[in-house]
Amino acid sequence: MSNKLTIDWDDFLTNYWQKKPVILRDAFSNFIDPISPEELAGLAMEEEIESRIVTNKNGIWDANYGPFIDYSHLGEENWSLLVQAVDHWHKQAATLVEPFKCIPQWQFEDLMISYATQGAGVGPHIDNYDVFIIQGKGCRRWQVGDRNPNYKQFSAHKALLHVEDYLPIIDEEITAGDILYIPIGFPHNGVSIGESLSYSVGFRTQTSQELLSGFADYVIDNLPNGIFYQDPDLKLPSDPYRIQPYELEKLKGQMIDLIKNPALFNDWFGKHITMPMHELNIIPVDPAYDLDEFEEILQSGAELYRVPSIRIVKIDDTAYINGNKIPLPMETIDLLCESEVLYYEQLQDEQTLNVMLEFVNLGYWYFDEE
Amino acid sequence: MSNKLTIDWDDFLTNYWQKKPVILRDAFSNFIDPISPEELAGLAMEEEIESRIVTNKNGIWDANYGPFIDYSHLGEENWSLLVQAVDHWHKQAATLVEPFKCIPQWQFEDLMISYATQGAGVGPHIDNYDVFIIQGKGCRRWQVGDRNPNYKQFSAHKALLHVEDYLPIIDEEITAGDILYIPIGFPHNGVSIGESLSYSVGFRTQTSQELLSGFADYVIDNLPNGIFYQDPDLKLPSDPYRIQPYELEKLKGQMIDLIKNPALFNDWFGKHITMPMHELNIIPVDPAYDLDEFEEILQSGAELYRVPSIRIVKIDDTAYINGNKIPLPMETIDLLCESEVLYYEQLQDEQTLNVMLEFVNLGYWYFDEE
Ligand SMILES: O=C(O)CCC(=O)C(=O)O
Ligand SMILES: O=C(O)CCC(=O)C(=O)O
Ligand SMILES: [Co+2]
Ligand SMILES: [Co+2]
Numbered sequence: 080m081s082n083k084l085t086i087d088w089d090d091f092l093t094n095y096w097q098k099k100p101v102i103l104r105d106a107f108s109n110f111i112d113p114i115s116p117e118e119l120a121g122l123a124m125e126e127e128i129e130s131r132i133v134t135n136k137n138g139i140w141d142a143n144y145g146p147f148i149d150y151s152h153l154g155e156e157n158w159s160l161l162v163q164a165v166d167h168w169h170k171q172a173a174t175l176v177e178p179f180k181c182i183p184q185w186q187f188e189d190l191m192i193s194y195a196t197q198g199a200g201v202g203p204h205i206d207n208y209d210v211f212i213i214q215g216k217g218c219r220r221w222q223v224g225d226r227n228p229n230y231k232q233f234s235a236h237k238a239l240l241h242v243e244d245y246l247p248i249i250d251e252e253i254t255a256g257d258i259l260y261i262p263i264g265f266p267h268n269g270v271s272i273g274e275s276l277s278y279s280v281g282f283r284t285q286t287s288q289e290l291l292s293g294f295a296d297y298v299i300d301n302l303p304n305g306i307f308y309q310d311p312d313l314k315l316p317s318d319p320y321r322i323q324p325y326e327l328e329k330l331k332g333q334m335i336d337l338i339k340n341p342a343l344f345n346d347w348f349g350k351h352i353t354m355p356m357h358e359l360n361i362i363p364v365d366p367a368y369d370l371d372e373f374e375e376i377l378q379s380g381a382e383l384y385r386v387p388s389i390r391i392v393k394i395d396d397t398a399y400i401n402g403n404k405i406p407l408p409m410e411t412i413d414l415l416c417e418s419e420v421l422y423y424e425q426l427q428d429e430q431t432l433n434v435m436l437e438f439v440n441l442g443y444w445y446f447d448e449e
Numbered sequence: 450m451s452n453k454l455t456i457d458w459d460d461f462l463t464n465y466w467q468k469k470p471v472i473l474r475d476a477f478s479n480f481i482d483p484i485s486p487e488e489l490a491g492l493a494m495e496e497e498i499e500s501r502i503v504t505n506k507n508g509i510w511d512a513n514y515g516p517f518i519d520y521s522h523l524g525e526e527n528w529s530l531l532v533q534a535v536d537h538w539h540k541q542a543a544t545l546v547e548p549f550k551c552i553p554q555w556q557f558e559d560l561m562i563s564y565a566t567q568g569a570g571v572g573p574h575i576d577n578y579d580v581f582i583i584q585g586k587g588c589r590r591w592q593v594g595d596r597n598p599n600y601k602q603f604s605a606h607k608a609l610l611h612v613e614d615y616l617p618i619i620d621e622e623i624t625a626g627d628i629l630y631i632p633i634g635f636p637h638n639g640v641s642i643g644e645s646l647s648y649s650v651g652f653r654t655q656t657s658q659e660l661l662s663g664f665a666d667y668v669i670d671n672l673p674n675g676i677f678y679q680d681p682d683l684k685l686p687s688d689p690y691r692i693q694p695y696e697l698e699k700l701k702g703q704m705i706d707l708i709k710n711p712a713l714f715n716d717w718f719g720k721h722i723t724m725p726m727h728e729l730n731i732i733p734v735d736p737a738y739d740l741d742e743f744e745e746i747l748q749s750g751a752e753l754y755r756v757p758s759i760r761i762v763k764i765d766d767t768a769y770i771n772g773n774k775i776p777l778p779m780e781t782i783d784l785l786c787e788s789e790v791l792y793y794e795q796l797q798d799e800q801t802l803n804v805m806l807e808f809v810n811l812g813y814w815y816f817d818e819e
Contacts, residue, residue: 088685097681183696184689207675263677286675287703288668294704295665298658305577305656307633311467315458319554320786321763322718326553330718331708333657334664338701338708348692348700393691416690 082107082256084178091260097209100223100249100265103258110256112215112276113171116194119276122162122169123147127358129163133201133239140202142238159195159271164357166190166388172278173387175213179280185352185392188281195219195271202241203268205232208283211260214253217275221259223249224266242266283356297347298337308333341395349399353390359401361386361442373436376446377423383435383444385419401443407434420447452477452626454548461630467579470593470619470635473628480626482585482646483541486564489646492532492539493517497728499533503571503609510572512608529565529641534727536560536758542648543757549581549650555722555762558653565589565641572611573638575602578653581630584623587645591629593619594636612636653726667717668707678703711765719769723760729771731756731812743806746816747793753805753814755789771813777804790817 086106095101123130123145130145136157150160166173166189176190188208193201195217203222212221224230224245235241245266252272253259261267263284269277308330316323338344368376377383391400398405398412405412411431418425421444426435438444456476465471493500493515500515506527520530536543536559546560558578563571565587573592582591594600594615605611615636622642623629631637633654639647678700686693708714738746747753761770768775768782775782781801788795791814796805808814 092683092685096683097679181685181689183683183686183692185692185696207677263679284678285700286677287707288665288672288675290700290704291661291707292665292669295658295662299662302658305658307577307656308654309467309633313462313466313553315462315551316553318763319551320761320768322553322555322722324765326555327715327718327764330655330660331714334660334708335705337657337661338704344701345697348697352692391690393688394697398690 081174081177082110082113086178086258088181095260095262097262100259100261100267102221102249102251102253103260104253105256106258107213107256110213110215112255113175114165114169114192114276116160116274116276118169119162119165119192119194120147120150120160122165123160125168127360128168129357131161131238132158133161133199134158135199135202140235140239140241142236144238154196156197157199159193159199159201161191161193161201163191164189164388165192167357167360168387170387175278176280176388179211182282184390186282186284187388188283188356189388191279191281193277193279195269195275195277197271197273200268200270202235202239203245203266204240205230205242205264205266206261207263208281209260209262210282211258211280212269213278213280214255214257214259215276215278216255218252218254218272219269219275219277220252220272221249221267221269222247223259223261226262226264230266285352293351294338294344294347297351298343301343301347302337306333345394345397346404349392349394349397349404350402353392353399354402355390359386359389361389361401362445363442364440367440368436370432370436373439374423374432377426380422381446383421383426383439384447385415385421385444386442389443391416400438401441405434407431451544451547452480452483456548456628458551465630465632467632470629470631470637472591472619472621472623473630474623475626476628477583477626480583480585482625483545484535484539484562484646486530486644486646488539489532489535489562489564490517490520490530492535493530495538497730498538499727501531501608502528503531503569504528505569505572510605510609510611512606514608523566526567527569529563529569529571531561531563531571533561534559534758535562537727537730538757540757545583545648546650546758552652554760556652556654557758558651558726559758561649561651563647563649565639565645565647567641567643570638570640572605572609573615573636574610575600575612575634575636576631577633578651579630579632580652581628581650582639583648583650584625584627584629585646585648586625588622588624588642589639589645589647590622590642591619591637591639592617593629593631593638596632596634600636655722663721664708664714664717667721668713671713671717672707676703715764715767716774719762719764719767719774720772723762723769724772725760729756729759731759731771732815733812734810737810738806740802740806743809744793744802747796750792751816753791753796753809754817755785755791755814756812759813761786770808771811775804777801 084107122128124147126146132143134141134157166176225248231243232240389401396409426432454477492498494517496516502513504511504527536546595618601613602610759771784795796802
């Protein structure tokens with residue numbers, strides 16, 4: 080009973096992706112909410128799950144972080160509950176991200192779900208990610224403005240960064256099965272009309288700053304021997320206090336060479352980009368299985384399930400999962416990526432069994448309990 | 450009564466600089482030690498001054514860091530006292546680095562002075578810097594080996610990294626006024642014959658790792674707005690788990706663009722490379738002078754002295770001192786670099802006075818007390 084997305088991806092990518100916002104009407108026909116408000120409220124009671132309640136009562140914005148014990152004081156209007164990375168914790172909700180798996184997976188962040196009462200929303204704001212907002216039950220009015228680096232942003236509350244008034248280029252109500260796509264940087268504001276649920280499938284990329292600083296840390300840890308600037312062709316400079324242009328170029332070249340080193344860069348990026356952006360539902364096996372035990376369980380017919388939304392990427396002839404290199408040939412990696420369920424016959428050779436034993440003990444795959 | 454260096458710089462740079470070690474005999478004719486062992490021992494009693502005593506008694510290496518209170522237990526042989534950055538603290542000793550000021554100043558580290566008794570030395574080792582070792586009073590036997598990345602290094606003591614046996618390509622005794630030049634990476638060992646003093650003028654460069662990590666920190670602090678990876682030309686990939694080669698190139702390009710940005714790079718490098726490598730003799734003015742006071746003192750004829758070995762560099766049309774930008778025109782900066790003593794007539798215009806007031810209050814220049 081998964082929802083089916085109908086979208087002309089070529090048209091969408093050509094005309095909208097990271098270019099402009101759009102409403103895709105009825106993209107999920109006969110949309111069925113994969114989660115109920117009560118289930119969402121239940122998830123927000125868990126310590127490991129990131130959640131927020133935002134209220135706007137009498138024009139005053141307030142925001143609180145979960146976990147939450149009780150919702151009874153919140154009344155009927157002007158509050159909403161937002162839960163991050165629901166795809167990590169709720170199997171049926173996670174099916175909503177499936178149709179978006181055609182987009183480069185290294186850019187996928189999570190499925191955020193919000194339940195809103197009449198008049199509620201998080202206020203006008205700008206995000207650092209691209210988002211597909213799928214409307215579930217109920218209806219919301221969305222106003223989206225154009226991209227503009229000069230918008231002033233301000234804290235409506237210490238946990239709510241809002242944006243000043245903007246002229247909407249989209250101002251419409253959306254209902255179950257409609258999608259609003261908003262690229263990074265476009266201001267937007269959604270206000271619930273009655274009770275509603277909406278599902279934000281988010282894609283986040285890396286900033287130059289994060290890239291440089293993450294890579295620098297990696298290089299420090301992984302190239303212990305210093306590569307020193309050397310200039311055996313030095314001529315006496317006319318002004319020894321002046322750093323010469325060619326010296327600056329040489330210094331920059333040294334840094335750029337590190338980045339251009341594919342072994343260094345790829346290994347770093349693979350590990351870096353597969354680190355979880357939100358807590359995963361990972362439970363290491365304790366005590367760890369040994370190889371015999373592991374093989375026996377598999378032979379008895381138990382199947383291995385991959386932890387929902389654990390990050391995997393392939394780069395060149397290798398692959399990474401959750402910050403680790405996967406030391407397996409590409410054909411096995413392809414299998415691990417494609418199949419969310421694995422069984423013994425697929426994993427029989429010794430190398431695969433040993434690697435999978437490690438990943439199962441780490442909790443990246445687990446045996447189905449049924 | 451400064452010592453005079455005679456050296457054919459063109460020949461030296463062409464044949465030896467960062468290429469191979471050499472002994473320059475009698476480079477300082479009639480060399481006069483600018484400091485006595487007693488004065489050196491006195492400096493090593495100061496908290497702010499880095500010093501070490503290394504002993505090798507009965508084949509056992511030991512090393513201790515200063516400050517030192519007493520030397521009387523050390524005996525007559527097999528110990529030496531090494532004091533770092535003496536150019537920061539002892540005017541006459543500092544004159545020894547003057548003749549080396551033709552070498553790019555951004556690479557200069559410090560003047561290290563060692564006093565050694567009969568048989569003493571720090572043992573065979575490899576350094577991460579280029580050094581001119583000027584022999585003062587007494588005599589040392591130096592054995593220098595060839596460069597080789599495969600030498601094994603080991604801790605002869607937790608503070609002494611030694612290198613395994615090597616075949617000497619230089620094995621000679623040097624006496625007062627001789628210079629031994631050793632480029633980075635060549636193993637060397639000096640053993641004192643009788644009592645001796647030696648003066649190490651060191652040049653240190655930046656490693657790729659330091660460069661990248663320092664610049665990354667700067668970028669994080671100075672480019673608060675994230676520059677996000679964007680790919681509006683995205684086509685659906687055949688394998689969404691695979692990071693495509695062009696995506697990796699784009700990611701690297703983003704990082705490289707930061708490095709190639711001259712405003713960012715130059716400002717960072719100027720600040721970074723002028724940070725002190727060893728504590729400076731800086732005493733901020735307390736309470737700070739105000740402009741009137743400052744101008745009056747200058748007008749009364751007092752002269753300003755620059756703190757010895759405070760780091761200054763010029764990059765393009767600006768300059769940096771001790772981690773700060775100098776907001777003055779280049780002709781004033783040239784003056785500040787060339788003259789170690791400044792007087793009122795040179796500093797009269799308002800901008801210069803204001804900037805110098807700030808630097809004097811920070812302790813970068815000080816009034817001569819005489
Ligand atoms: O669901 C909401 O109220 C806010 C959604 C939103 O702004 C987003 O996903 O970027
Ligand atoms: O003075 C000494 O004993 C050691 C000098 C030395 O090895 C150096 O300056 O690199
Ligand atoms: Co948003
Ligand atoms: Co040395």
